[in-house]
Amino acid sequence: DVFFTVYFKIFKGFAAFYPIYFRPLLLPEEYKNEQSINRAGIVQEDIQPAGLKVWSDPFGRK
Template identity: 70%
Template sequence: MTPNLRTTLIFGGFISLIGAAFYPIYFWPLMWLEEYQKEQAINRGGIVQEDVQPPGLKVWSDPFGRK
């Protein structure tokens, strides 16, 4: 195995690992927006934002909402 091929495989593997880590965090919610919003509604049910948010800060809004 040549040194260039080994270096290419190491960096390619590293980039693949980063891509595999980012898929469920970033790309899945963007591709399955309705399902993600349903899951978040279930997960955040019963939580009052004003009680969780530190005083003096703006209450967070829906990041997927239209402006």
């Protein structure tokens, strides 16, 4: 029973974490497209507090 419980908890953790972390890494073009649709019409300067860094591309390399 303990064996099953541990593996079930690991599976649940992975299932919860997959759409947040792994999906954007595995499908970057789809994620970029979704973000461009979600951010359409948003002017960063209108909602960005003064003195804070403006949004940057999470896929951009430094």
